Amino acid sequence: MIRLENVSKVYPTSTRPALDDVSVAVERGEFVFLIGPSGSGKSTLLRLLLREDVPTGGTVWVANWNVGRLARRRVPRLRQRMGCVFQDFRLLPNKTVGENVAFALEVIGKPRHTVRTVVPEVLDMVDLGGKADRMPSELSGGEAQRVAIARAFVNRPLVLLADEPTGNLDPETAGGIMTLIERINRTGTTVLMATHDRQIVDSMRRRVVELSSGRLARDDDRGVYGTVR
Amino acid sequence: MLFVWREALVGLRRNLTMSIAMVITTAISLGLLGAGLLAVRTIDRTEDLYYSLIAVQVALDEPTSADDPDCTTPVCRDLRSELERDPLVASVEYESRDAAFARFQRIYAGQSILQLVRPQSLPATLRVTMADPLRGTEIVDRFTGRPGVRNVVDQRSTVADLFSFLGSVRNATFGLAVVQTLAAVLLISNTIQLSAFTRRTEVGIMRLVGATRWYTQVPFLIEAVVTGVVGAVLATGGLVAAKAFFLDRLLSGRLLANTIPPIGMSDVLGYVGPVLVVVGTVIATATGYVTLRLYVRQ
Numbered sequence: 137m138i139r140l141e142n143v144s145k146v147y148p149t150s151t152r153p154a155l156d157d158v159s160v161a162v163e164r165g166e167f168v169f170l171i172g173p174s175g176s177g178k179s180t181l182l183r184l185l186l187r188e189d190v191p192t193g194g195t196v197w198v199a200n201w202n203v204g205r206l207a208r209r210r211v212p213r214l215r216q217r218m219g220c221v222f223q224d225f226r227l228l229p230n231k232t233v234g235e236n237v238a239f240a241l242e243v244i245g246k247p248r249h250t251v252r253t254v255v256p257e258v259l260d261m262v263d264l265g266g267k268a269d270r271m272p273s274e275l276s277g278g279e280a281q282r283v284a285i286a287r288a289f290v291n292r293p294l295v296l297l298a299d300e301p302t303g304n305l306d307p308e309t310a311g312g313i314m315t316l317i318e319r320i321n322r323t324g325t326t327v328l329m330a331t332h333d334r335q336i337v338d339s340m341r342r343r344v345v346e347l348s349s350g351r352l353a354r355d356d357d358r359g360v361y362g363t364v365r
Numbered sequence: 366m367l368f369v370w371r372e373a374l375v376g377l378r379r380n381l382t383m384s385i386a387m388v389i390t391t392a393i394s395l396g397l398l399g400a401g402l403l404a405v406r407t408i409d410r411t412e413d414l415y416y417s418l419i420a421v422q423v424a425l426d427e428p429t430s431a432d433d434p435d436c437t438t439p440v441c442r443d444l445r446s447e448l449e450r451d452p453l454v455a456s457v458e459y460e461s462r463d464a465a466f467a468r469f470q471r472i473y474a475g476q477s478i479l480q481l482v483r484p485q486s487l488p489a490t491l492r493v494t495m496a497d498p499l500r501g502t503e504i505v506d507r508f509t510g511r512p513g514v515r516n517v518v519d520q521r522s523t524v525a526d527l528f529s530f531l532g533s534v535r536n537a538t539f540g541l542a543v544v545q546t547l548a549a550v551l552l553i554s555n556t557i558q559l560s561a562f563t564r565r566t567e568v569g570i571m572r573l574v575g576a577t578r579w580y581t582q583v584p585f586l587i588e589a590v591v592t593g594v595v596g597a598v599l600a601t602g603g604l605v606a607a608k609a610f611f612l613d614r615l616l617s618g619r620l621l622a623n624t625i626p627p628i629g630m631s632d633v634l635g636y637v638g639p640v641l642v643v644v645g646t647v648i649a650t651a652t653g654y655v656t657l658r659l660y661v662r663q
């Protein structure tokens with residue numbers, strides 16, 4: 137589903153590569169944690185998958201798209217098949233919760249009656265059934281992240297990318313978010329999640345890919361956060 | 366599609382002061398353009414009106430004018446046939462001294478000037494209607510000083526001042542319209558850039574969710590189009606008001622009555638209004654499109 141072949145990324149403003157010859161493959165339906173110290177290139181890797189940036193070397197594949205070579209006008213298509221969740225939620229501030237979720241459907245041109253039935257379903261799934269008319273500013277962090285997840289999932293994406301989705305949340309709320317992401321993974325969606333949260337990684341025992349200074353440092357099938365040294 | 370309109374309206378409301386400035390500037394430039402177009406129309410009509418009336422008048426000298434009701438003297442006959450053969454000339458009409466006097470009496474009936482004028486002081490004339498009214502001076506040059514000719518007058522030169530006045534009104538209006546249009550274009554472009562900048566985070570999120578560039582930019586384009594249309598409607602309204610409260614009175618007033626034909630409501634609503642709506646829409650849309658292409662990255 138996702139394949140990186142010798143991918144490098146050097147930002148024009150820095151000399152040290154943010155990613156250095158990284159090769160990794162993720163199968164359909166897998167759940168992968170992407171870990172590594174700050175500045176190791178996790179966000180950069182996710183940005184390349186979303187085509188927010190292009191690699192300076194190597195090839196990035198998502199499904200059958202050669203992401204780095206994709207024509208600009210085809211990028212929306214790619215993103216419509218991917219869901220993404222961030223530490224800072226990135227909800228549209230002047231749309232209600234319901235409209236935020238509906239937006240992902242409107243963008244792909246779903247008819248209105250579909251939007252009207254699907255949005256409440258997905259909001260129910262994330263336990264926000266009663267809050268469709270709230271504005272994002274009226275939500276707690278955990279609630280806002282659940283809206284973001286609902287928006288990412290409403291299109292049934294092939295891949296869910298999450299960049300420190302629990303970074304701003306207390307452990308209990310974070311646990312709720314992880315339960316949701318796991319549920320989404322169980323529907324067959326491939327999940328790639330960058331995180332610093334040792335507790336979550338250790339408790340879930342999923343595949344762990346570790347980056348260190350832009351290089352692939354470890355790839356364990358049922359890994360933990362830090363190898364005991 | 367509903368989304369797009371809602372966004373555009375929100376955008377226009379958000380920068381309300383800018384939107385108003387943009388609409389006013391657009392309306393003024395279109396209004397000036399409209400005024401220029403009306404001036405052109407009026408000038409054309411005035412010219413039509415005058416050209417059907419004016420002619421080159423070849424006045425005959427005293428001996429030739431005397432006692433010749435039908436242009437039968439050899440001098441008069443030669444002049445007449447030479448004029449008639451000239452390709453610049455459409456037709457020639459002879460007005461004898463007596464006929465001139467009769468017309469004079471008709472025009473000035475009841476006025477004291479009649480007492481002073483006798484038939485002898487009026488010349489007989491050959492009234493030459495030009496095929497091309499603009500080339501009357503060639504006839505003037507050719508026939509001035511010829512035997513039997515007292516003088517040659519191109520009546521067009523007497524109304525030339527009027528036309529050059531109307532012409533400069535038109536040119537000044539168009540000049541102002543161009544400058545004002547430039548201001549409107551810059552203002553629209555600037556407002557769109559500002560609008561896009563204010564919303565860059567929002568647009569970034571939309572793009573991440575998979576919105577196309579087109580989808581996120583159409584609202585800005587609609588803002589520009591709405592500006593163009595509203596500006597054109599206001600400009601047309603302004604012209605209607607100017608016509609009703611100012612021009613009608615001016616053109617029917619003592620100074621200009623029967624000199625310049627009045628401007629009809631159909632000229633404003635049937636001709637200038639639609640032209641302004643089209644021009645306003647095209648300019649605003651083009652400005653919006655170019656701005657989005659060149660200056661708005663997202």
Ligand SMILES: Nc1ncnc2c1ncn2[C@@H]1O[C@H](COP(=O)(O)OP(=O)(O)OP(=O)(O)O)[C@@H](O)[C@H]1O
Pocket residue numbers: 147148149150153154172173174175176177178179180181
């Ligand atoms: N837009 C950018 N321009 C220049 N350098 C960048 C840019 N974004 C990231 N970098 C650099 O690339 C390297 C990797 O950054 P990245 O954001 O991918 O790290 P990260 O693993 O996500 O870190 P964190 O855990 O703190 O989020 C860092 O050295 C960073 O300074």
Ligand SMILES: [Mg+2]
Pocket residue numbers: 178179180299
């Ligand atoms: Mg990061």
